[in-house]
Amino acid sequence: MKALAPLALSTSIKGLTTIFNTPKMFIGANVFPEGPVVGPSTMDTLANRCAKKRAFIVTDEFGNKFAAKAARFLQSGGFTVEIWPRCLPEAPMEVVAECAKAMKAYEPDLIMAVGGGSVMDSAKAAWVLYERPDIIDLGMISPLDKLNLRQKAILVAVPTTAGTGSECTGVSVIHDNAASRKIPITHDELFPDFAILDPQFTISMPPKLTAGTGLDVLAHAMDSVTTPAANEITEPLALKAIEMVFQWLPRAYQNGQDKEARHRMLIAASIAGMAFGNNGGAHLTHSFGHSLGAVFNLHHGMCVGFFLPQTLQFCSPVTDKHLLICRTLGIEAKDAKKGLVKLVARVRSFLTELGVPLTLKELGISRADFNAHFDKLVKFAFEDVDCYLSPRPITAAQCAQVFRYAYDGRDIDF
Template sequence: MKVQNFKYYMPVKIFFGEGRLEELGTLTKGLGEKALLVTGRKSMRKLGITDKVMKLLQESFVKVVLYDEVTPNPTVEVVNEGAKIAVKEGCDVIIGLGGGSALDSAKGIAVVASHGGSAWDYIGEGKVTEKTLPIVAIPTTAGTGSETTLVSVLTNKKNLRKDAISSPYIFPRVAIVDPNLMKSMPSELTADTGFDALAHAVEAYLSINANPFSDILAMKSISLINDSLVEATKNGEDLEARGNMALASSLAGMAIAQAGVVAGHGFGMSIGGILDTPHGRTVGILLPSVISYNLPEVSERISQLASCFNLPATGDSMNDAWKVIEAIKKMMKEMNFPTRLRDIGVGRKDIPKIVEDCMDRPDIANNPKKIDYKEAQKFLESIV
């Protein structure tokens, strides 16, 4: 077999485990003197986590300004407004606290506050420099993996487009991954975000840019999700399950930071931009079909995922690959996870718009089996 050329770069310092949040003050102190704390308004405040984080920072003599305007599928406006406050207040470090929306908003704010303009100016690659303010990521859901990625996904309400700023300069300097913060996540959100992590791991594994490092990260992530996602949705207080999911999410983030994602996220980003659907639920619904679409090209590789689901390999790669798809469908059934796009409000009439929007995405180009306009249409029709 030919030697594969690849690169691996992951500069995030990860502090993982129960109670690691306590180290926030010390860790932030080394990065700046005044922090903008970026979070959502409701759940973090209700659970007392926002107050706790502010207290931890103040105890370490880090000044803190609260920006709690983050919404799901965060918009360019939310980011630009946060950046304005960061500049006005002279913040020199940005902390994201919450799910992917809060973390991605924090990354966008760190870029705009240091570069000027609007967040949308930086969509794509190569537009962000080392001027970017340092970022601290504190995930409170297990799915997005944003704490270990180099992307910030934002929504532009003017053209209904969801797209990503992608730059190594927006890797967080520090990620505090504390499963204690995830215990109160409701069952439905646990399932949605858990399926986002699973989609990241499987799509990174399928990507034409996968490499031996991303494969190891993806496979370990899939195993952990198979072991613990159903349990975490049924018993949120189960810290072992929460810990496994937190780890799976960060590992899957590391895998996509190297290999990217494929058609599930390509379609999912367009659906989310146009119809404002929950991200994890969207890519989760698409996942079994994305794998089966790619079977003719990469059945051998997919069959090797059987071990992640504790399935014996029979040596018949097509048969083993189908078993992988069945295992994922079984997990969906156990969690009452939706299986059709219509379950999240996508209708047949929306398909042309979605296809039009997604064909230029790198995620579509990363897919092992090529997808043209007609195939994309057929794919979505089969699952609507």
């Protein structure tokens, strides 16, 4: 089955019908204008879609101050606004259900998610429950179902980090903590109607979070290039995102107040979201990263970024698409093998520049801890849904070997 999954996604089969989704996007420092605007504004578009003008803002304690700005903007356009600031990291199922309950009581026709990945994912899932109270188990939603969303409300995503790209994907990942179960929901109808990118909303991210979220962008984009599901639309988007991350992330990391770097990284995150959101592109960086993050409670973006070298190396026997990344980054390579060596060296020096260690040992994981959790690490990675999307099918024994090598930073040679 694992070997068939990437084939089923490949352009030769999937290409019989290629669907490309993207929200309408508003980008820049004046997307939430507080004074007069020249030309069409964000409000002109939103107000047209919402007859009742009842807005429900989903956020968390960090996004609350930005939600207040978004609320002022909506009120200026005649909306009645309720802010629901109780989202939690990892989007726990019970919090999503609570959010949906508040939506049902308020009956909005506009739902706005203001926050990072877990806020946007929580809002998407709660929106499904609000629109479809007959759905009991979100985990049972198939991408082939017809959900008929948007009968009650439209969805607007306003990211406050530049990483997840959830504002431009039809993906929502929530967690059923009671059953220790991750519930990934992927559906065409989950693409937000609008994405509003205000670089001011990302400016207060501390350097470590800036690096972590930025590396998430890079992992989405690099996996989107090497996946067999890449197509003529997603590939150039992913390559552009890679170019932008290398250009702008170090600046945003070194100086959080650098408005241009923040602005470009926010766009890069959305572009990478469009690429992987339309080709199911994230693969091994995410299966290994998810596992490492879950077992040692580490940041998602940092973990997926950490596994970029191993992913490129493991996939290289079945693809030479990393040469496209080399070309994008101006890396000259005579053949696929030499290109891989240079690209991995470039990625490693980039990780170092961003303060990310190159080995699990340097990450502070003791040998005893590593050994104690080894089986769990391998199991989580191997069973992760993204593992099925690897261009090169991977066995549990190979997963184990990748972790062993990652502990000391050895090059993958199998």
